[in-house]
Amino acid sequence: MTDLARVALDLARDLVRIDSRSFVSNLAIADRIEAELSGFEIERLDYVDESGVAKRALAARRGPPGGLAFSGHMDTVPDTGWQEDPWSGRIANGLLYGLGSADMKGQTAAAIVAARALPDHVPATLLITTDEETTKGGAKAIAERSELARGLAAILVVEPTSMVPMRGHRxxxxxxxxxxxxxxxxxxxxxxxxxxxxxxxxxxxxxxxxxxxxxxxxxxxxxxxxxxxxxxxxxxxxxxxxxxxxxxxxxxxxxxxxxxxxxxxxxxxxxxxxxxxxxxxxxxEGRPPELPVDHPFVRLCSETTGAAPQVAPYGTDAAELQAIAPCVLLGPGDIGVAHRPNECVATADLAAAVPVFMRLAEKVAEQGR
Known part of the structure; x- marks a missing residue:
């Protein structure tokens, strides 16, 4: 395991161990993520949800403006059906278990590590939301209020797609x-x-x-x-x-x-x-996001991964973030294990995603230049 992969796995475990179900405050996990963002300019986009619970979305940028942003969400669905500790973060047989491990704390950790590891001349932006599983409140806050999100060329929403680019969704x-x-x-x-x-x-x-x-x-x-x-x-x-x-x-x-x-x-x-x-x-929600097959960002994601683009039957923050820049869904893990007891993601898949995320950011920066 490379150093970057080990750091991504450790961060993913830490995030899984924090209860961030959509109906509780996410301030604890937002603070944990912010602690990883030394050297980034940070916006804290605070709001109160419909139940009066304090919430926070984060936008962070290092390097020049523009380029590719990585987006992940901090919240999870409830722990319905779990017979073991949903927040254990245990690793067994090459799998990280826990509520949100596959949707999408593991992917968010991989994106954060990739953004930190990019060369200084490559724009590195993170859009970390909450309430994705309910109202898309965090994504709405970023789309409406974030200054750091302005001028982006594209957004990679790192949902679990088995590293197949999804050009749109319902x-x-x-x-x-x-x-x-x-x-x-x-x-x-x-x-x-x-x-x-x-x-x-x-x-x-x-x-x-x-x-x-x-x-x-x-x-x-x-x-x-x-x-x-x-x-x-x-x-x-x-x-x-x-x-x-x-x-x-x-x-x-x-x-x-x-x-x-x-x-x-x-x-x-x-x-x-x-x-x-x-x-x-x-x-x-916002209108269904859907880019054409021949869209430049779709082509770039397909060429980088070697996988033909598809569309997803579920919804994501792209419904709101598309107001900022074109969005493609791409991340490690299987959506089929999300929202179920014993949710898990393969540690090897998280590790393999980090360099792919970095290559995409570098290629988008090259195209911008």
Whole structure:
């Protein structure tokens, strides 16, 4: 293992050991990352999320402006299903285990080490976000407020793509439909269960889901799967089974690509909420980012890795960061192990990514000159 690889692995373990689930403050992990950025000019982009939790995104630059930026996020999904310590950072059989190891603390560590190791004449910029798994709040803060991010030529979002360049991905609209009932002991007949008001809406949502999966006019054959994601979560907010539910919510994440018009789904959800008397809230990401196959940055990433560009069915901070510069997703690790118990990434893959990141930054700088 090279010195750079060892440093990247040590940093990745340190980051995994810090709890940075999206609903907790990320200030501790932001401080840990900032400690690695000696010699960089740093912007701390602080904000308070929708739940009143303090958050911080970081932009950092060393060397001349412009060039390539590396972007990674600090937050993780919840530790659902984990039977071992999610923050152990243990290494076994060449794998680093822990919540966020593959999505995307390992990749973020590799990018930080690559940026630090670049020659002084090569621009080295880092855009380190948070709330990527929820609202993209950190990426929005950078896109709207960062001075250091101005003038970039391109952004490499180092999500786990098995080092295959992804020239685009889907973006999402999140819907939350709320039904209100009357809380009472369920045996008394004096309450009203909000779930019964939710049922007809859910039936309409099932029809939309089936249409997305079967109608070629609503699909994009460039993606795998070809149909848009329409994922449903139902929440009774802790109500016991012997209590009439006073509040029931159905939250749906609808992911669509640039080649799909979302209006069929959006109007269908809105109409069902109106018909069945539910309150409806919507949250939109930026438009789906998608560069053409022959875009210069896409070609450069493909030539450097030897892999043909593809598109990704999930979403990333590129939905917001594309406002700054063209974005390509490229990083070590397998997205298939993310958001699951026993998430892990191969240490050898992290090590191999560092010189690839450096070569890309150097080539973008050469093209700029």
């Amino acid at each position: 973006a999402h609209v999140q819907f939350t439909a709320t039904a209100i009932g009357v809380q009472a002991h369920s045996s008394t007949g004096r309450g009203r269960n909000a779930n019964w008001d939710l049922v007809p809406f859910l039936s309409a949502m099932r029809e939309i889901n089936e249409r997305l999966r079967t109608d070629p006019a609503l699909q994009d054959t460039a993606y795998d799967p070809v149909f848009s994601d329409f994922n449903l979560i139902i929440d009774n907010h802790g109500t016991a089974v012997n209590v009439n539910v006073p509040r029931a919510t159905a939250t749906i994440k609808f992911r669509y690509s640039a080649g799909v018009d979302p209006i069929f789904v959006v109007e269908g959800v809105r109409d069902a909420a109106r018909r069945f008397g539910l309150a409806l809230a919507e949250s939109w």
